[in-house]
Structures are given as structure tokens and as C-alpha cells.
Amino acid sequence: MKFRDGYWGIQKGTSLINRAETRDIKMTDAQITVYSSMKKTLHRGDTLNAPLITTEFSSPAKDVLHVTSYRFKGRRPTGPAFSIHNDGSTTPVTKETAASLELEHGDLRVAVGKGSTGEMAFFRGDKKLTSIVQRLSGHITRSDGSVYMSEHLSLGVGETIYGLGERFTAFVKNGQAVDIWNEDGGTSSEQAYKNIPFYLSSAGYGVFIADPGKVSIEVASEVVTTVQFSVPGEILEYYIISGETLKEVLVNYTSLTGKPALPPPWSFGLWLTTSFTTDYDEKTVNSFVDGMQERKIPLHVFHFDCFWMKEYQWVDFTWDEDKFPDPVGMLSRLKAKGLHICVWINPYIAQKSRLFDEGMKNGYLVLTPEGNVWQWDRWQAGMALVDFTNPQAVSWYQAKLQVLLDMGVDTFKTDFGERIPTNVVYYDHSDAIKMHNYYTQLYNQSVFELLEKARGKHEAVVFARSATAGGQQFPVHWGGDCSATYESMAESLRGGLSLSCSGFGFWSHDIGGFELTATPDLFKRWVAFGLLSSHSRLHGNESYRVPWNYDEEASLVLKHYVELKSSLMPYIFAQSCITHQTGIPLMRPMILEFSDDPSCPYVDRQYMLGDTLLVAPIFSNTGEVSYYLPQGRWTNFLTGEPVNGGKWVRERHGYFTLPLMVRENSVLAVGSNNQRPDYDYADGVTFHVFTLNSVASSQVFNAQGEVDASFTIEKTERGYSVRYTGTRKPWNILFRSLSTIESTSAGTFSATTNGILVAIPKGSTAIEIIE
Numbered sequence: 001m002k003f004r005d006g007y008w009g010i011q012k013g014t015s016l017i018n019r020a021e022t023r024d025i026k027m028t029d030a031q032i033t034v035y036s037s038m039k040k041t042l043h044r045g046d047t048l049n050a051p052l053i054t055t056e057f058s059s060p061a062k063d064v065l066h067v068t069s070y071r072f073k074g075r076r077p078t079g080p081a082f083s084i085h086n087d088g089s090t091t092p093v094t095k096e097t098a099a100s101l102e103l104e105h106g107d108l109r110v111a112v113g114k115g116s117t118g119e120m121a122f123f124r125g126d127k128k129l130t131s132i133v134q135r136l137s138g139h140i141t142r143s144d145g146s147v148y149m150s151e152h153l154s155l156g157v158g159e160t161i162y163g164l165g166e167r168f169t170a171f172v173k174n175g176q177a178v179d180i181w182n183e184d185g186g187t188s189s190e191q192a193y194k195n196i197p198f199y200l201s202s203a204g205y206g207v208f209i210a211d212p213g214k215v216s217i218e219v220a221s222e223v224v225t226t227v228q229f230s231v232p233g234e235i236l237e238y239y240i241i242s243g244e245t246l247k248e249v250l251v252n253y254t255s256l257t258g259k260p261a262l263p264p265p266w267s268f269g270l271w272l273t274t275s276f277t278t279d280y281d282e283k284t285v286n287s288f289v290d291g292m293q294e295r296k297i298p299l300h301v302f303h304f305d306c307f308w309m310k311e312y313q314w315v316d317f318t319w320d321e322d323k324f325p326d327p328v329g330m331l332s333r334l335k336a337k338g339l340h341i342c343v344w345i346n347p348y349i350a351q352k353s354r355l356f357d358e359g360m361k362n363g364y365l366v367l368t369p370e371g372n373v374w375q376w377d378r379w380q381a382g383m384a385l386v387d388f389t390n391p392q393a394v395s396w397y398q399a400k401l402q403v404l405l406d407m408g409v410d411t412f413k414t415d416f417g418e419r420i421p422t423n424v425v426y427y428d429h430s431d432a433i434k435m436h437n438y439y440t441q442l443y444n445q446s447v448f449e450l451l452e453k454a455r456g457k458h459e460a461v462v463f464a465r466s467a468t469a470g471g472q473q474f475p476v477h478w479g480g481d482c483s484a485t486y487e488s489m490a491e492s493l494r495g496g497l498s499l500s501c502s503g504f505g506f507w508s509h510d511i512g513g514f515e516l517t518a519t520p521d522l523f524k525r526w527v528a529f530g531l532l533s534s535h536s537r538l539h540g541n542e543s544y545r546v547p548w549n550y551d552e553e554a555s556l557v558l559k560h561y562v563e564l565k566s567s568l569m570p571y572i573f574a575q576s577c578i579t580h581q582t583g584i585p586l587m588r589p590m591i592l593e594f595s596d597d598p599s600c601p602y603v604d605r606q607y608m609l610g611d612t613l614l615v616a617p618i619f620s621n622t623g624e625v626s627y628y629l630p631q632g633r634w635t636n637f638l639t640g641e642p643v644n645g646g647k648w649v650r651e652r653h654g655y656f657t658l659p660l661m662v663r664e665n666s667v668l669a670v671g672s673n674n675q676r677p678d679y680d681y682a683d684g685v686t687f688h689v690f691t692l693n694s695v696a697s698s699q700v701f702n703a704q705g706e707v708d709a710s711f712t713i714e715k716t717e718r719g720y721s722v723r724y725t726g727t728r729k730p731w732n733i734l735f736r737s738l739s740t741i742e743s744t745s746a747g748t749f750s751a752t753t754n755g756i757l758v759a760i761p762k763g764s765t766a767i768e769i770i771e
Contacts, residue, residue: 001216001230002177003140003150007223013143017071019053019134021116025101027094032057032103034112034120036134053138055120061087062106063242063252065122069149070235071139078431080389080438082210082469085256108242122205124242129205130154133226140230149236152226159203160601161219161227162591163501165196165467166479168491171498171589171604173199173219180215182418182437182466186515187482187491193418194467194477195437196502198253199227202591202601206241206249208256212441212468213434232433246595247584253503254583258473260505261448262580262705263461263535265573265678266340267411267476269300270562271463271537275544276305276514281323282330288546289337295548295555298562298675302334303342303413303463303537314380315345316353317400331408338676341409342463345401346416347443351375351382355400359384364393367425374424385420388442389435390427398450405454412451417443417466440466448474458704463537467504472583475506476535484513484540486619489526493617494604496533500585500592506576507587508535517543520550521621524557524655529617531561532609532660534576534586557655563674564638568613570669570681570700575610577701586610594630603628606659612666613637616659623652625659633664633691635736642691642737662736664691667698667711670734682709682728689713691737692720700726 005011019036026033034055041047056068092105100111100118113119121131133152140148155161161173168187169176178190185191197209199217209215211231218228229238239256243249254260272288274280285302292299310320319327331341349355349365359365365373366385373384387393401412417440422432430438444464451460464477471477479495482488496507511530512518517540518526527547530536538545547554565572572586579586586609590600593608606616606627614634616627629645636643637660643649651659662668672684682700689696692715700709709726713733724731 001148001179002218002222003148003230004136004222015141016138017051017053017140018136018138019055019132022113022118023052025112025114027096027101029094030058030092030103032094032101032110032112038138040116051139055132057103057110057112059092059103059105060084060239061252061255062090063108064105064256065103065108065110065240066237067240068235068237069137069151071149072234075234078434079428080212080430080434080441082212082257084210085258087255106242107244108240110240122240122242124204127204129203129240129242130156130201133223136223136226136228139234146232147234148230148232149234150228150230151236151238152223152228153207155220155225155227156203159201160591161199161201162589163196163199163206163498164217165502166192166194166477166495166499166504168192168495168498171494172602175221176219177221178217178219180209180217180437182420182440182468184416184418184480187480187488187495192495193465193480194471194499194502194504196467196469196499197229198469198502200246200249200501202246202595204242204246204249204595206253208239208241208253208469210237210239211434212438213431213436246592247582250501250503250584250592251582254472257470257503259583260472260475260580261460262458262577263475263506264459265569265703266300267461267535267677268569268572268576269536269566269677270298270531270558271301271303271342271535271539272299273303273537273539273545274305274307275539276541278307278542278544280307282326285330285334288544289334289339291546291548293337295559297547297555297559298566299339300677301340301342301410303344303539305344305413305539308343312381313350313352313354315349316355317345317404318354328407335408340411342411342413343404343409344413344415345447346414347386347388347439348380348383348416349386350380351384356382356384359386359393359396362392362396363387363427364390364396366421369423369425371425374421376421378419379416385424386443387427388439388446389430393427394442394446397446401447401450402454405450410455410459411461411463412447413463414444414447415465417464437468440464441468441471444471444474463508463535469503472504475504476508477504477506478535478537479507479509481514481541482510484516484518484522486522486525486621488513489522489529489617490605490619493529493607496587497589497604497607500588503583503585505579505583505585506534507585508533508537510539511537512540512545514539514541516541518550519621520554523547523550524554525618527554527558527561528655528658529615531558531565532615532617536562536565553655560656566677567671567674568668569677569679570671570685571610571612571698573681574669574699574701577705578610580705590628590630597630599628600630612663612668614659614661614663616661618653618658623654624650625653626650627659629661633737634661635664635690636660637662637668637688640736662688662690665693665696666690667696667713669698669700669711678703680728682726682731684730684732685709685728686732686734687711687713688734688736
């Protein structure tokens with residue numbers, strides 16, 4: 001929200017109480033409090049009838065500073081509030097220097113100048129990250145009586161800003177005005193399903209505004225040298241988060257707000273849905289599944305979208321008996337074909353639903369201020385909203401889902417959660433404005449926790465559309481309603497990369513686009529992108545998304561990339577375990593992995609899949625693609641082509657290849673099974689070694705997220721020293737960049753098209769290879 005009239009003035013009808021002079025500073029062992037007046041004090045009379053802005057600095061964890069700024073403190077706090085993890089294992093340190101009072105925790109500190117207009121600046125070591133622009137920040141009152149707290153944080157020359165949720169606008173947020181307000185607006189506008197009040201700066205820090213309500217953010221837009229953010233009311237809370245790298249900033253941010261759960265291995269396979277408004281029954285479903293089997297396309301999850309229930313009564317969690325007279329038997333037959341089952345749900349109860357009267361009678365539905373059940377006709381006739389602030393309503397909703405789990409359903413697509421009214425009353429009296437964004441957290445948490453309880457910690461996964469800060473704990477999230485165009489495919493990727501900069505580890509999208517029906521060309525290009533994403537789902541609106549509806553080559557392309565992803569699962573799942581442990585996203589923008597490369601800040605049509613693979617989807621019906629390679633020697637995993645980096649590359653690809661580039665000095669674990677995503681990754685694993693120039697390693701994890709095998713290879717004067725630890729043998733090494741090789745130990749060797757395969761005999765744990 002903009003308040004200023006240019007740089008010097010303030011908008012008509014708007015008044016600002018800013019920090020003009022520091023009147024007092026108090027310091028304790030763990031906090032600094034600054035009292036600032038709105039004008040210079042020339043004599044004691046100037047202290048009368050004059051407000052103060054109070055600013056408190058504290059720290060909940062290393063490399064994290066908490067800032068609270070207010071004019072009036074005595075306001076009754078209203079929920080909801082983000083859950084913040086306070087690390088009690090270390091404590092901040094305060095100290096006084098000749099020029100400032102400082103609070104430090106880890107490598108991050110705030111320094112408050114002692115002068116009457118002393119700077120409030122944040123440092124990592126000796127590097128200044130940002131500072132509060134006191135002349136522009138403070139308490140704002142508008143002519144309609146509304147009040148806000150606003151803060152301006154300085155931006156340096158060339159500093160770029162990322163994140164703020166899954167935003168489909170330009171990847172770099174400089175110049176944008178962003179409202180943190182969840183909306184069901186598709187992928188082609190400034191609205192977003194997942195609004196996260198956290199941004200990441202190329203200068204090496206992040207800012208988390210700890211308000212679940214409507215946060216308005218001006219990124220180098222109202223004032224081009226600052227990020228300005230404001231919230232309604234009298235109190236503003238935010239966190240400055242630093243790290244040695246941008247990835248470490250995300251590690252610290254997700255330590256504060258929650259790490260992503262680890263999705264089960266089967267969820268990384270291919271999902272096929274009935275699509276949204278299509279007509280289908282068990283015969284239709286079987287035609288899809290059998291058609292995939294006939295074409296030898298591995299399929300792993302089948303999803304029933306809306307019309308598994310009767311129209312006008314969503315949700316009642318009851319199968320439409322006209323279409324599915326034997327749901328238990330049908331699910332059993334599908335599972336016998338090796339499929340996991342997902343069904344579509346949302347948090348709305350239509351008036352025609354059998355659950356409406358039950359929910360109304362027991363107080364499980366959100367109310368109007370007059371005490372009536374809140375209802376409208378948008379989406380479903382007379383629909384109401386489940387009140388997830390009521391523990392009994394949560395148990396009631398979960399009990400309905402448990403019936404489906406008992407039938408054989410494995411997971412749920414938790415759709416919607418954005419159309420949340422603000423003129424309502426909640427069971428726990430939460431602020432309805434703040435609940436607009438926060439509702440999705442309670443909704444997805446309720447479903448996810450049921451799955452953890454019913455299926456086990458390592459089996460829980462949802463397919464969610466909406467989110468707020470902390471929602472990364474309940475993966476997976478998908479990108480919403482994109483269209484079947486190359487432009488929408490590109491905007492979907494921008495949204496996913498933006499979300500990854502906001503602490504979300506796993507992300508998906510509708511392969512081929514949700515709206516309209518893709519051309520065969522676009523569908524095949526989107527398949528490559530989709531199967532090299534965290535999670536992969538064929539889904540659409542009015543037409544079935546089975547590949548043979550496009551052309552038969554589409555079936556071959558889909559088969560090729562499903563098999564490729566399955567073979568890459570030892571690597572993908574290992575990287576996912578790291579995402580779960582650290583919060584570093586599986587799919588990540590180039591700036592996150594190569595923050596020192598000056599060519600990476602604006603690159604948004606390619607991404608890193610983990611720390612080793614670079615993926616550049618093709619957004620052109622000519623097959624042409626331009627992508628950037630950072631310094632070093634890269635190898636196309638699919639073609640074996642080596643390419644020297646430090647430059648932009650232009651290529652043309654058919655449907656069965658794309659730039660899937662592997663970094664030099666890396667080891668890629670490739671599995672022995674290309675038909676399933678869930679198998680024993682260490683059994684017969686081959687470690688692909690790329691342009692080794694020092695030491696590289698790889699780990700293989702099991703489904704519980706535990707290390708199952710470790711592989712390390714070091715280049716020595718004689719050749720290569722290799723060490724393997726694990727219980728699964730045999731294992732193999734594939735050198736992707738050598739033409740000749742010999743061994744001093746008992747190994748068998750065979751030439752391949754683009755490298756040398758070393759087959760390690762059973763029982764070997766360490767060998768030496770001479771080049």
C-alpha cells in the first residue's frame with residue numbers, strides 16, 4: 001500500500017508519525033528497546049502531546065533478529081498467529097560500543113546508534129545488510145480513520161528481491177506492489193493462491209513479516225531505494241534472517257517456521273486424474289489405466305477429481321452411487337494394478353450435502369456476526385465453511401476422511417482454501433481478516449495430521465493449492481489453474497521458483513495446462529518439464545489428459561520421461577531428504593545455487609533440480625531453447641554432450657531430449673528400476689561420475705529418510721580412489737567423461753556409448769582405479 005506523494009511528501013488525507021529523534025535506549029541481556037519521538041525536542045514543552053514510536057530488538061535463534069515496532073502497545077492481541085520456533089540452545093548477546101548499542105546472535109547483529117538520529121542497521125559480520133529508514137517509517141493514519149504500521153528497509157545498488165509466495169509476475173520483485181492476500185485468480189495475474197510474507201534478498205538476508213493478515217509490500221516501487229511493508233493496526237512484527245549463503249537463509253527461515261515433511265517415494269511417480277468437469281465412471285477410469293498399461297507407460301497414482309461425488313453436494317465424502325456402485329471393490333481393483341489412490345476434497349459443505357445439517361447442529365460451521373451459518377452460492381449452492389478453529393469440527397471432518405482411508409484411499413487433493421470470507425465469526429474468536437490467509441494452514445494441517453496418524457509419518461502427503469507461511473510443512477503444493485499455452489507454462493515455472501524462494505520444498509503443476517487443451521507439441525514439451533519437477537501430475541479442466549488424446553507420439557514421450565524420472569529417483573529422493581532436513585527446496589532458481597554469478601539474478605526459465613541437475617524446459621514450438629550455464633564443464637545427461645559453461649547456450653531439441661545438464665565434479669546416483677518411483681534405490685545403483693577434478697560423493701536414502709549407501713570418489717595422482725559403504729551389492733560406476741580406464745583390483749569393465757562402466761564385484765567396498 002502506498003502512502004507517500006513522491007519521495008518528499010505524504011498523500012493527502014494521510015498523516016505519518018515517524019522516528020525523527022531517538023529519545024531513549026534501554027538495553028538488557030537479551031533485548032534493546034528504542035524510544036523515538038516524531039520531532040526534534042528543543043525544550044521540555046516539546047515532550048507534551050507528542051507520541052513515541054517504540055522499537056524492540058530481540059532474537060529467537062542464531063542469525064535471526066526479531067523486530068517489534070508500535071505506537072500503542074495496549075491492544076488486545078487477536079489470533080491467529082504464525083507458529084514460531086524459538087531456539088533456546090543459544091542466547092543473544094548485547095554489548096555497548098563508543099558509537100552504538102548492539103544485539104548479536106550468531107553472525108547477525110543490529111546496531112543502534114547513540115546519537116539523536118542514530119541509525120538502526122543490521123549487519124552480518126562487518127557487512128551491512130539493510131537498515132531502517134526512520135524518516136519514512138512509522139505510524140500512519142488515514143482520513144477514514146484506518147491506522148497502519150509501516151517500515152522502510154533500505155536496498156543497496158543492484159540488490160534484487162525474490163519470493164513473497166507463488167507469484168506469477170516477474171521473478172525479480174523489484175518495482176512490484178504486492179498484497180499478501182490469498183485469491184483464486186489463476187496463474188496469469190498478480191493474484192496468487194499462496195501468499196507468503198517473506199522475501200529473500202540477493203544481499204544475503206530474508207525478511208519475514210509475522211502477520212497472517214493483509215500485509216502490503218512495496219518493493220522498490222513507492223520508494224525505489226527501499227522495501228516498504230505495512231500492516232493494519234498499531235503493532236508491526238518482523239524478522240531479519242541471515243545466512244552465509246542464500247540457501248542458508250532459507251535453512252534459518254524454515255527452522256523458524258517449519259521444515260517440509262518428506263513425501264513418500266511413491267508420490268514422486270506419475271499422477272493421472274479424471275480431470276475437472278469431465279464425465280466419468282469406473283469404466284472410464286479403467287480405460288485410462290488400461291490404456292496406460294497397453295502403451296507400457298508406468299502409472300503410479302490415480303486421482304478422482306470433483307465428480308466422484310454427486311453434483312451440488314460437495315463435499316459429502318460419499319461416492320456417487322450411480323457412477324460408482326462398488327467403490328470399495330473398485331479401489332481394491334485399482335490398487336491391485338499397483339496404483340495409489342487420491343480423491344479431491346475441499347473445506348466447503350454444500351447445503352444439499354448430508355453433512356450440512358450435522359455441521360450446523362453441532363456448531364462445526366463458520367457463523368455470521370448474527371449467529372447464523374455463513375453461506376453463499378459461489379462454487380456450491382448454499383455452501384458453508386468448516387470451522388477448523390473448533391477442535392471438535394476438526395475431529396468431525398477427519399472422521400469423514402478416515403472412512404475413505406478405510407476404503408483404500410491413500411491421500412487427498414486439498415483444493416481451494418482461498419475463498420475465505422472476512423465478515424464472519426470463528427469458534428475461537430480469531431480475527432476474521434487474519435483468518436482469510438491463515439485458514440488454509442488449519443485446513444491442510446488437519447488433513448495432513450490425519451494422514452500421518454492413519455498411514456504413518458513416512459506415508460503422509462497431500463496435493464494442496466493454497467498456503468500461507470508455514471504451509472511448507474504439509475507438502476505437496478501445485479500451481480493452480482494455468483492455461484494450455486507456452487506463456488502459461490513459463491508463468492507456472494516463475495510461480496514455482498518464487499514459491500521455492502519462500503521456503504517451500506516441493507512443488508508441482510498441471511502438465512499440459514488446466515484451462516483449454518494443449519496442442520500435441522505443447523503437451524509433449526510440458527511432459528518433459530513436468531516429469532523433471534518435484535511431483536508430476538496430468539490434469540485438466542474439460543478434457544481427459546491421457547496422452548493418446550493428443551497423438552501416439554505423446555504416449556512415447558510420456559513413457560520416456562516417466563522412465564527417466566524413475567531411474568533418477570535415487571538422486572531425486574536423496575535431494576528430497578536434504579530438503580526435508582534443511583528446508584532448501586528441491587526445485588530452485590539459479591540465483592539460489594549460484595548467488596555469486598552475476599548472470600543468474602534474473603534467470604527464470606530454467607532451474608536446478610537439487611544441487612547437481614540443471615533443467616531448461618523448452619518454451620517454443622520450434623524446439624529452440626536458450627539457457628545459461630555457470631562456469632565449469634557441464635554434461636547433458638541424456639545425450640552425453642559436454643558443454644563449457646560461463647555462457648548462454650542456444651540449442652534445438654526434439655521431444656525426447658532437453659537441456660538436462662550435470663555439473664562437473666559431481667556424482668549422480670541412478671537406479672536400476674525405470675518403472676516405479678518406489679524401490680530399493682541402493683540395489684544395483686550406478687554412480688555416474690562427471691568430470692571429476694577433486695572429491696565428489698553421493699548418498700542413497702531409503703523410504704524412511706535414512707542413509708542406505710554412501711559413495712565417495714577422489715581423483716589422485718594415480719587415478720581414482722573409490723569408497724563405498726552400504727549393504728546392497730553389486731554397485732556400479734559409470735565414468736561419463738573418460739575414454740580409457742584400467743583397474744588395479746578385481747573389477748570387470750565394459751565400454752559404453754559415452755563413458756566407461758566399472759562393474760564392482762560383490763563384497764568390494766573400496767578399490768583403486770588407474771586412468
